[in-house]
Amino acid sequence: MIEYRNLRVALLGAGSVGSQTARLLLEHADELASRVGAKLELAGIAVRNTSAKRDVELPAELYTTDAEALITSSDIVIELMGGIEPAKSYIIQALTSGADVITANKALLAEHGDELFEIADQVGAQLYYEASVAAAIPILRPLRESLAGDRINRVMGIVNGSTNYILDRMDRFGDSAEDAAAVALELGFLEADPTLDVEGYDAAQKVTILASLAFHTSVPVASVHREGIASVTLEQVRAAREAGYVIKLLAIAERLADPDTGVESISARVYPALISRQHPLATVHEGKNAVFVEAEAAGSLMFYGAGAGGVETASAVLGDLVSAARRHVAGGPGVAQKAHASLPIVPVGSIETRYQFTLEVADEPGVLATVATVLASHRVSVETVIQTASTDTEASGTATLVIGTHTAREASLSATVTELANLGVVTAVKSVLRIEGI
Incomplete structure (x- = not known):
């Protein structure tokens, strides 16, 4: 013995x-x-x-x-x-x-x-x-130890199982947001007060921890841009599916470099975004979590599994x-966690991303040209445009424009949407979503 x-x-x-x-x-x-x-x-x-x-x-x-x-x-x-x-x-x-x-x-x-x-x-x-x-997913130890000798450029993942369960039911089964949330509550995926999950607070806390480890920098939770899924509609989910995307609540932390000076900074953010159905994160169903890590030497790594449960x-x-x-x-002292890099954290307006926005517009000549002029004034380049006549009898005389952009600065894209919303020929901005994971 x-x-x-x-x-x-x-x-x-x-x-x-x-x-x-x-x-x-x-x-x-x-x-x-x-x-x-x-x-x-x-x-x-x-x-x-x-x-x-x-x-x-x-x-x-x-x-x-x-x-x-x-x-x-x-x-x-x-x-x-x-x-x-x-x-x-x-x-x-x-x-x-x-x-x-x-x-x-x-x-x-x-x-x-x-x-x-x-x-x-x-x-x-x-x-x-x-x-x-x-x-249960071992992600922090790999960041802290296994990848300590590498240079991590991006961490992107689904880190809240409750919201993933809701969005997954909307995508795969056509549930409304309310019905999907009711099922999630019944099965224990969602708390009676869903605010922390649905509004993105839980994911923001987690991306703070991930970013601090990945970039050896203290990242206060107050510096994380946060948007939840409360505004995601079944109509958006269906439109995303038709376009080859799925909507996921993503937690993203990435290293940025100024193209002129090379000075590095960090962006940390949480928001619902479109992901190509070919991306590994698109296959994360129900209440599962997954974290996608992009490292300079190791390449792309994905950690997948149960993100909650006793x-x-x-x-x-x-x-x-x-x-x-x-x-x-x-024996011996503990290993200190040093946030030695002290990289600055930039606001979300400084990042570069892509948008897909859906407009309800007047069905008349010259509308597309007017919209294109606004995009050009903000130096936003259009990648795709889909125009369809409205089938809603209450919205007769209108058409729907779905516009996908090339990569541009977030601040420019946001300003573009704001100006479009104020155009006389635009009756409604029906959806605005970022595109990630390209």
Whole structure:
């Protein structure tokens, strides 16, 4: 019988992810010990109410309301409470007491990550957070370690399973946005209050973490341009399908270079966009996540899998736990996360992209020429134009123009749409979507 040293593990929170993490840690204790070279003892689970009913049955003696005492008596602390406070205070207490910390708290990292990493660096502890983005998909460790010697130019992905489920049902089954959201809520893909998902806040927090790692630069969540899917209609989804596209809510972080000076900067943004049905991200269905990484030497890489779920996220948490435990066994200080590049972050108006916009216009001679004049005045080049007469009896005398542009500066494209909306011959701007992934 091998005698292992003992490492005490504190768990903060017993929700869906926390309960599954505790279950797996208890069930696979012997196997994990053999991988680590130390016994991982679940010292306790800090909760608000020890008698609350939970989905996973765990030993009652593990539950405690004294989180601080549990933290100070443990070697590794797993924070799965969510929210900013008291999670932030507990993590700081754990780090300053010498414990390594594992968290899946994307909101906390997006808002206060720099502060927490600085504390960890000062005391020689380590903060692990693989589960904070895309749950079971191993994407942060590859960015931090496997691709550390490469130069990453772009990270683009679907990092919110709830919105992907809704858009996927609209695309594949013809559901309205309301019907698709109702199904997502019923199946547990969507919270009762869907704001964080539908308005893009969740994805913005995650792209903050991805961008900071990919470009070795602190990227505040406030600097991320954010648009949700609330304005995406079934009509837009159907039109996208007919044109060979699918609409996805994309989180994008990319390295930009000024064509004149070569000075580099970063763009981080979240918005619904058109993706060619030939692009790998177009095949990501239901609540799955996928992240597409473009690196200078490694080329294009795609990471795909379950982006949410209690047991799936617990898998990533336990992966971090094994890494933390191995570090304790080997000894030595934690590896600092340095945001050494300090590249400037530019507003969305500075990026270059492509647009597809749909206009309802007067069905009369000269309209197309008038529209083309506006585009030319903003130095926006047209790639495709499709004009059809309206079949709506209430809109008789009108036609529909679907215009696809070549790549242009976002600010110019936005100004173009604004001016077109004010033209007398344009009765409505029915849809404006960016085209990505070309």
